Amino acid sequence: MPSFQALYNSLSGLFAFSKSLDTISNNVANLNTPGFQGSESFYENVMDEDGVRVDGSGINTAQGQMQQTGNATDVAIKGTGLFVLRDTSTGEMYYTRAGQFTFNSDGYLVDTVQGYRVQGLDADGKLVDINISNMKSLPAEATSLVKVSGNLLAQDSTASISSIKIYDAEGTAHTYTAQLTKNNGTATGSWQVSVLDGSGTSVGSGEIRFDGTGAIQSGYNTVDLSLTLAGQSQDVTLSFGAPGTTNGTTQFSGLPSSLTATPDDGHGVIGVSSLSFDESGVLNFTYTDQEKKTGPQLALATFDDNTSLQRLNGRLYQSPPNQDPHIGAANKGLFGTISGSTLEMSNVDLSQELGDMIVIQRGYQASSRVMTVSDQMLQQLYNATRGG
Template identity: 50%
Template structure:
């Protein structure tokens, strides 16, 4: 009899230990309910051999998706669907996470804002590695190659000029040109063509290009004489710029109609000085799109996503970082391809902890702990009674 009472005493202790450990798991879940990308865990009890109590057999992670919330940070991202972001520490170790709290560091690397581990992705050639935009933070200078002329050049006017034509040389230095046009048939007689002599000058008055433009009786440019090429010197370097007056037979470019007032204007098609980055954002494919001060958008690197067959076996460290399951190799890919979900920019996935469920589980554990404690008390009282009865004999 005394053996059974002693065993009841020790069995109740295993219950107290098990419920305490399970309460610790719940406490960890609740404390991380606001940790982005956190996966909650659940403790599993098992019966000890010989029916001598219980123990915690282990814990399992809940890998379901948490709620996605919008943020005001352009580099925050969330995965709507399957997939894990991949991070690399300074020693080259890889970690996985559902938390997309990312930022660009001073070196142009995309890193997680908590540990400063570098986010992994694919460059434009499909090479896997660090996501780095250091080479894309400024658009290089480009020389101007084309200027389009639009509007009307009245065949009855003797001259016209277009000023403030800002073009760029190979170093991105702006140069202001002026185009002067002289009517070779100012009387507007019944000629089959209407030609104009064109001279281009730079800001110092130097001639940098010249030629002749001709229009047909329909007022549109004639084939073979609808462009002028400037091959002058800008900033001590030779540069070629084509001044295009339009397509023959088309009214979309420049025209020369006598009954319409002159309204010729120049549109610089290309060329720019070095342009700085103004903003960045992620599209649904996980591509970091870079927008520059001139409005141009360039596609940067793309986020890499990973997946494992048994993600519930992953070990969570530091709140939301996960280690790969033992003896498993990650399946790699990109958003919106294969098994992987889409990326949502300016968003974060929150913890998947269900507070209501955690509080309900906590009440059950509390009752179990109280019951185990009561068993210990009763077993102790019965042992005391047995001891006193033995002393009485």
């Protein structure tokens, strides 16, 4: 009977509008959740003229607003892509737009909420846990070359180098000095170089020579030292410049004697002073000596239909049914770029949600009114059959 059908149709409307209101309330509740993507409800006919139902909800993949945080491990995606997270207890992979990450005590980059490990790409493009344990500091390096620069006054008979710093294999710095004595009895422009340790004991010596133009001569431009530091032998070369040039040490008249020795290599243990992600998702390290190195690269994922992702909570998704992820790097192919020290905020439009809520409220009221009228008609029919 038509009145019964109207009753069922209005009841289906009440259920559908109620479920849509659940979706809107969840969107509004996550208005300030980083990386949250709102949901949209879809309606369909149950059968021809037999009411309505919510066929499901889809993910709104519109870009959320970017907000700078100043935290180097916060990252956001501009464009297509999802960060990939791994639950180490189950091996399950999850996906998110919320780039709130931090390094744990073991050096792994993890999600700050669940503690899942953020995935990067290895040399073959395969997913791997991002770990920086071997990049938190640069190991000590022994000095093998020291470059000497400056000038020796041609009229002087003696000169000195006040400090020659040499690092051993454990990163400890040892300071030496050098005495230079003109050796004209051997050859014009010849100087004898004697390197001394802190107690004034000679640890090595050699000869350097300059030509008539004041440039260092080939074969006489270095002094080699054989030292024993940190319990092991260490060969160090003092280079006074490139032969035939004025790059390095010179012997000119009119310029006072002044020599500086600078280690060309070798250092103690060096810590990280700063790190940052570039637009390709590569982690860049700057160390306290201003040396720069590149580290792991973030992995991104996308699917053939990102709107059908299976939401686990406000931040995490699982793969859509029967879809495998496309894995790659930011700023390449399908994927957007990475913005470091930034979070993508929720893409929920509060004005839109409030407008939709009013529409749902009116629809709910209308369905409720239809149900009331249908009930009254059935009551009248019932009374008529009783002769009332």
